Ligand code: UDX
């Protein structure tokens with residue numbers, strides 16, 4: 523049933539943060555393939571077909587505009603997409619369950635199951651079905667069971683192709699990946715399907731960077747990669763707490779240990795905690811998996827990474843509270859940055875959510891500024907009691923504030939005129955740099971009390987006698 527103008531038809535179900543950018547790169551790199559992205563959400567698809575794409579990602583716009591309507595299509599006609607497709611990427615959301623068995627830890631697979639049933643019902647020819655969502659180990663098996671649940675003649679071959687792209691650098695990560703991982707069954711049809719997917723990627727990725735494994739290794743590797751990355755952040759954040767007590771400097775410690783090639787220099791920036799849609803979800807998933815298999819000590823080991831992350835956010839707020847004379851009632855705090863990291867408008871699991879809620883519980887007046895995430899911030903804090911404002915202009919956000927709490931390290935915040943900001947704030951004016959982005963000595967010289975993360979305080983109370 524495939525569209526004969528093209529060599530192959532690729533379908534992606536789910537036009538989100540993963541599906542959209544991934545398919546855009548495939549369409550750009552493989553002009554002879556037709557790539558269709560479908561979603562149940564009409565507004566989302568309309569946005570993908572408009573001049574204002576639904577997600578912000580550097581380099582995405584020009585790549586979409588380059589191929590949209592040529593070999594890249596966005597549609598809500600899921601059934602037509604399924605019928606046409608040779609390869610179907612499933613990239614629907616798999617949030618953490620909020621109810622029932624495994625609530626708070628296990629993945630909610632209802633969206634995945636729904637689309638699997640739809641594929642089975644609608645498909646008229648053999649398909650390769652690629653798991654692209656993060657789903658627990660052995661989910662491929664569940665997918666396979668649904669797809670082959672009757673004796674229909676249609677054959678579905680399941681592959682696992684985990685997503686390693688990070689938001690903000692999604693296009694670069696996709697165009698020059700450290701590796702592409704493809705898991706398949708070790709059967710002739712499994713290997714044949716695997717080779718077809720390898721062929722897609724080797725349009726631009728060197729063959730030696732495409733790693734092939736069995737299905738379960740591939741699924742588990744995704745969870746393990748994120749767990750290791752998150753663990754590094756919790757590790758360095760735990761050291762930041764020690765640094766603040768001992769007058770050591772966490773950035774100096776990071777540099778010193780990162781020079782050891784066995785440790786490596788990346789992902790050692792201490793901060794207010796990790797966020798994003800993957801880290802917490804994947805670790806909790808792993809914890810659930812361990813508990814399911816009776817590996818309780820292993821489960822506890824990984825659960826501690828999430829606990830340490832919560833501790834980091836809490837520590838940041840407590841430091842603000844302690845410094846501002848143990849009361850925030852009616853004090854204006856300018857929160858610089860809400861996105862879970864710079865260069866994205868995404869706020870899923872952003873530390874700013876927890877931090878702002880805690881500040882509001884202390885009855886602070888919170889004014890949030892962020893270049894791309896204010897809309898999401900307002901949704902995240904909807905219904906939360908307290909005085910909260912959203913302000914695009916960081917100068918206005920700081921006017922009359924007692925303190926600035928820098929939560930996301932947007933480059934824009936580095937280059938502001940902090941003398942002007944200082945002059946407009948209530949005194950004493952404090953800056954809590956939760957990401958160590960700013961020039962702390964320069965801020966101190968302007969007159970700020972400066973509280974960097976994992977470093978000694980620079981305040982005028984102690985230093986001027
Ligand atoms: C992550 C993985 O990096 C990616 O491979 C996977 O596919 C999805 O999850 P992402 O969540 O987009 O990507 O962002 P990432 O850059 O990994 O940052 C996650 C969080 O960790 C952010 O909140 C960031 O601020 C924080 N972080 C990162 C630190 O606090 N310190 C660091 O040194 C690095």
Ligand code: ADP
Pocket residue numbers: 535536537538539540541560561562563566600613614615616633636637655799
């Ligand atoms: P991710 O970060 O994994 O890409 P998103 O939530 O950004 O997650 O995107 C997942 C997308 O999948 C959403 O746009 C959602 O509407 C879509 N989706 C969920 N279930 C289905 C389905 N059965 N058919 C089509 N699209 C779906």
